[in-house]
Amino acid sequence: MLRIRLIEEGIAELYAEQQMRCPVHLCIGQEAVSAGVCDVLGADDQVMSSHRAHGHYLAKGGNLPAMMAEMYGKATGCSGGMGGSMHLIDLAAGFVGATPIVGSTIPISVGLAFASLLRGEPRVVVAFFGEGATEEGTFHEALNFAALKRLSILFVCENNLYSVYSPLSVRRPAGRPIYRLADGHGIESRQGDGNDVEEVHALAQEALGQIRAGAGPMFLEFATYRWREHCGPNFDNRIGYRTEEEFLRWREQCPVERQRRKGIENGWLSESDVKGWSDEIRDEFSAAVAFAKASHWPETRTMLDHVYSAANSPTVEVGRRAA
C-alpha cells in the first residue's frame, strides 16, 4: 500500500517532465483495495483491471521496471511500449491485462474464470473496476454468466463516487447502492470501507474462502476516493465538480496514514520501519525510472510486428504494407 502510494506519487512528480507521454490514471487514495485484495491471492490466481490499473498491477506482483518503461513508451515496457499506462500486463505475475474501455475487462475476466472451470484449474480470478463500469450492460452480462456457471471469480468494485467528473447522482438512482446490482443477479455481495486495508483484507479473505470452497462468484463494493484528477498528476478540486471540503474529508481517511497510525499505536510498526521501507521503495522506483529512461525506444521497423501472432497462423504471407 505504501509502495503503491510512493510509486504513484513518484509518477505524478515525474509526469510534469512530459516524458511519460500517455494518459495516466493514478490510484492515490484508493491503494487499500489493491493491497488488501491482492494480499489474499496466490501466485496462480489471476487479476484484470481497467484504466486505473497501477495499484492492481503492483499489488499482484507486476514488474515495476517494466511498468515504468511502458509508461515511458520503451521497448522494454511490459507491453513493449505499444500500450502505455492503460494497457498493463504481467503474465508471470498473474496480471492478465488491463484495458481502458469502461467495463470491458469484466467479461474477459469472467472468461478467464470460465476457462479455469473448463480446464479444471482451481484458481480464482479477480476483476477490478470502478463503479462507473457497473453502468455498462456488459457488466451485467458478465455477472449473469458468472452466476450461471458458478465461476470462481471475485468482482471488486472501487466506488470512488466519480466517473471522470460525473457524480453518482447523474448516473444511478438515489439510494440504490451498487452492490445491490450484484444481489439482483443472485451474487452474494458485501460493502466495505475501501480506505481500511484491514477491512478490505478481511472481506477479501472471507470471499476468497467461499469462492475456493466452490460457492461461486462474489461481489465486493468498496467505498473510496481518488485524490488526484481523473487523468493526470494534479489535484483538481478547484475546477468545480467536487469540493475541497469533500476531498479533505476523504484525505483524513487516508488508507496509508490510517494503517500507519494503527500500527504505531498498536506497537507493531515503528516510524523507522516506515522510513526504511519508504527509502527502499523510493530507491526501487528511482531504479525503475532510470531503467525506463535508459531503455531504447521500440524501433519503427517493428511497428507492424505484433498485429498478428505468427505462431499457428497458417496464413499466406502478405505484404507488410497493408492487409
Add this chain to the structure above:
Amino acid sequence: MLRIRLIEEGIAELYAEQQMRCPVHLCIGQEAVSAGVCDVLGADDQVMSSHRAHGHYLAKGGNLPAMMAEMYGKATGCSGGMGGSMHLIDLAAGFVGATPIVGSTIPISVGLAFASLLRGEPRVVVAFFGEGATEEGTFHEALNFAALKRLSILFVCENNLYSVYSPLSVRRPAGRPIYRLADGHGIESRQGDGNDVEEVHALAQEALGQIRAGAGPMFLEFATYRWREHCGPNFDNRIGYRTEEEFLRWREQCPVERQRRKGIENGWLSESDVKGWSDEIRDEFSAAVAFAKASHWPETRTMLDHVYSAANSPTVEVGRRAA
C-alpha cells in the same frame, strides 16, 4: 384476448399458403398479457414490442388490415411492406414500433418516456419483451436510466421459459427469478400469472396507478407459455427441446379458456356471447386478409424512397443509385 387468439390462429392456418413470406412469431398461449396490460392504457399511452408483437399491437388498438397487409408484404401494410411481421407500427394507436433485435426496443421505450418527461407530457409507456431480453446488457442500461430519471414506464416481461429453443437453465442462475434483476436496479417489481387475464389486469392497473402518481418505473414479470414453435405456425413439442407433457400442462392453463370458463361459471358470459364474438372476429380477420391479398405490392421504383426522410433534410440531392 379471444380476438388475438383467433387472429393468430387464422395467421397460423394461412401461413401454409406461403403467401406471408416473412418470419412470424405467434403469441398463442400468451394473449392474456397483451390484453390485460393494454386494457388499462389510455389512447395517449405508448407501447413498444419486439419480434413477438402481434398481441401487443392488436391489444393497443393497432389496425388489423394494415397488420395483415404488412405480413403479406403489401404497400398498404402498416410499414408499407418494408418491415413484415417483425416491424409493426401504428402511431395513431400509440403503438410506436416493434423490432426483432432482442432487447433493443427496451431503451427506445425508455427514450419515449424520457421525452415525455422532458416535454411534460403525462403519458405512460409500456415496454413488452420476453425473458430472453433481460439477458442483454441494454436491458440493464435501460432500467438504470429509467430508475435514475423516475420515468413513467412500465416494463412487462413475458417469461415463457424459452428463448427460441433454449430453456432458462442455460441462461440464468438457478433460483434467481427475473424480476429480481429489476429489484437490483431499485425498480419495484411484481410477479404474476400471465395466463390469468384478471391477475394481469389487476397488477397492471396497480402499476399504472403508481406510475401515474409519479412513483417512477415499475416492472412486471408474467409467467406464461408459447404454444407454437418459436417462429412459424406449427407445434414443435416433438423436436426435443421441450416435452409434450409440459405443453399440455400449460395448455390447461389456457388464458382464453380459463376466462371463458370463469365467465360462464359466474354468469357474466354465455356460450352464445363467445360464439357471437368469435364469428365477428373471424369475419373481421377474413376481411383483413382479403384486403391484404387484394392490395398491391410496393412498386420496385419505390424501393429507395424511404431510406431518408426528405422533410427537413438540407442535403444536396445525390443520385438515387448510391450514396
Add this chain to the structure above:
Amino acid sequence: MPSTYTMRDSNPTSMARELKYCQAVHEAIDLCMGADPSVYVIGLGVTDPKGIFGTTLGLEQKYGSSRVMDMPCAENGMTGVVLGSALAGMRPIMVHQRIDFALLAMEQIVNQAAKWHYMFGGRKSAPLVIRLLVGRGWGQGPQHSQSLHSWFAHVPGLKVVLPSTPHDAKGLLISAIEDDNPVIFVEHRWLHNISGPVPEGTYRVPIGEARVLRRGSDLTIVALSHMALDAHRAAQTLAGEGIETEVIDPRSIRPFDEQTVFESVRRTGRLLVADTSWRHAGFAAEVVARVAEELGGRLKCPPRRIALPDCPTPTSPALAAEFYPTANHIVSAACEMVQARAWRPTVVPTPFSLDVPDPSFTGPF
C-alpha cells in the same frame, strides 16, 4: 430443377466425395474438436434441434455439454467471455445466427480481441473464431440480412474469410480454428445447402489465398461469398455468348490476395467486382481501388461493381428480386464491358427464385 445447386470445381476431382456446405462446416468443427480438447463451440442455438442450419448438429452429444454449449442472449459480454477463455488457453468457436446480432459485440471484437496481441506487445494472442451468418430471403428484412464483412476487413488484427464452396468452408474453418489470431468466418445462409467435393480428413486452405473458380481471358470477375455462385452461373451463360470470364473468389478479405487478382486482370484487362453488401464504402471498392492503383492505365474499360442498392433490406417479397443482384446483372454488365452491347438475358439457369434459395427452402426463418 435440382433441389440443391452444385458448384463444381473447374478441375473437379471426380472421385471426390460430395458434401453440403453445412456438412463441410460441421466436419471441420468435428475434426478440430477431436484433435484438440481446447476447442469448444458456443452460441445461441448451437445445441438446439436445428443446430445452426445443421452445422453443429450432434456435436453436443459427441463432445459433451462442456464443449458445445448454448449461452445467454448477451452478445457483447459473451464475446468478452470467449476472449477471456482464449487468453487462458481455450480455442473457442463462437456462432452468431446473424451478423446483425454481432453489432452488439463490436466493442469486444474490434477494441479488444483484434488488438489484444498488438496492444500488449505480442505477449499474448487470442485464438478465437467468430462465425457470422448472413441472412437472406423469406422476409428476413432490414435487421436480419446485413452483410457487414467490409467492416471487419477494415480492422487490423482480425482475419476475415468468407468461403463460397464446401471445400473452402471446411479448409478455411480448420485454418481459422488453428490460427492463433481472431478470425471472422462469414457464412452466407444461402450457401449452406450447396454441394461440392470435400476431401475427407483434415486439410487446410490457407487464409489469404484467393481461389480461381474458372479461367477466362475476357473479363475478371471478383465475387464474394454467395456472389461467387452467381458469377459462376453467369460465366456459363456468358461462355455461350462468346465471353470467357475468369471468376475469382478471394475467400479471404483480410488478408487479401491482391496478386491473384492483379495477375488475372493483367491478362483480361477488365474487372467486375460483385459483393453481397452495399456498394458505398464496401469491400468491392477496395478491390477496384487496388486494381486501379496497380494497373490503372492498362485496363481496357473502366472497372465496375455489382452490389446491393443503397437501402436497407426491404421485407416484402415483391422487392426481394429487385434488391438482390443476380447472375443476370453480371451477364449484362459483362456484355457491356466486353462487347459494348446492352443485353439483359431473360433466363439464366438458376435454381433460385424470388426470395428463397431453392425449392427445398420454405419459411419460416
Add this chain to the structure above:
Amino acid sequence: MPSTYTMRDSNPTSMARELKYCQAVHEAIDLCMGADPSVYVIGLGVTDPKGIFGTTLGLEQKYGSSRVMDMPCAENGMTGVVLGSALAGMRPIMVHQRIDFALLAMEQIVNQAAKWHYMFGGRKSAPLVIRLLVGRGWGQGPQHSQSLHSWFAHVPGLKVVLPSTPHDAKGLLISAIEDDNPVIFVEHRWLHNISGPVPEGTYRVPIGEARVLRRGSDLTIVALSHMALDAHRAAQTLAGEGIETEVIDPRSIRPFDEQTVFESVRRTGRLLVADTSWRHAGFAAEVVARVAEELGGRLKCPPRRIALPDCPTPTSPALAAEFYPTANHIVSAACEMVQARAWRPTVVPTPFSLDVPDPSFTGPF
C-alpha cells in the same frame, strides 16, 4: 511558430470573424438550442468543467440541466434512449468523447436508428445527431484513436459528415441538427484548436457537398478530416516546387459528392486520397473506385492512397511520428505522381510535432 494553426479559405473573406473549431461547434449547438426547444445535448462529460474540449461549455448554465445533461456510462442503451426521444419529437445531440466508445452502440445506431425511417415505411423519422470524436496523440493508443467513419459511410440511412474547418463545422452541425435523419458528425480531436473565419448567426452547409479548399491543375487531393490540413499544408510546399494541387475536402462521405471530385480529376488527371484511417477497406478506396469507374482510362497516372499503416495505434511516442502520415507524405507522393521524381521534403512548415497537435497541447488526455 503560431500556437494554433489557421487555415484560410482560398477566397478568404478578410472581414470575417475568426473562431476556433471548438467554438464553431459550440456556437452551432447554442444557436440551434436557442431556436428549437426540442434540441438537447447528452453525453458523458457534456456538463463537466472541460465541456468536451470546450464545445459544450456553459450550455448547461444557459439552457438548464434538462437540456444539457450527463448520462450513465452505457453507450448502447443511451443511444436507444436518445433514439426513442427522437421518435417522440426531441432532437437530441449525443456526444461520445471517442469513436471507440461508440463501438458499444453500433447496434442501436446501425440496426435501429439508421433503418427506422425505412423499415417502418417512412412513417417516422429519427432526427438525431451523434458527435463522435477521433483521438490522436499523447499516447491515446489502440483504443482511443480509431477513425471508423468508413463503417458509418457503408450504412444506408445514416448521413456522415467530417468537417475540417471551423466554418464547415458550424454550418454542417446546424444542418445535421435540423436534419430529420440520423447524422454522424465526426470531429478529429486535433481540429478543435484550429482557427478560421466563421460567419455570425445561423447558416447551413448542405450535407453532401464537397468543398474545394484550393484550386490547382496538376493533381487532385481528396483529403478527409484532419488530413485536409495536411493536404493544405503540403499544397503550399508543392506550389514552391511548381506543382499546383487542387485540394478537396468531401466534408460528407454519405452522401458523397462525387461530381466535384470527378470534375476536378477530369482537369488534373491525377488523384491522391488521404484518409485518417486504415487504407484497407477504408473510405479512400471508395473515392479511388468511383474515379476509376468514371474516369479510368483518362488518368495520367494511377491513383494513390495515403492512410495509416496496417496496425492498431501504437502508444509509444517513438512510433507516433511514423504511424501518422503527414504533409511530407503527401508532398512525396505528389512529386512522384506529377514529376515522376522521388523527393522527401525535410521540412514542411508545420505547427505539429511528434504526438501533439501544437505547443499549447500538453498531456494528459
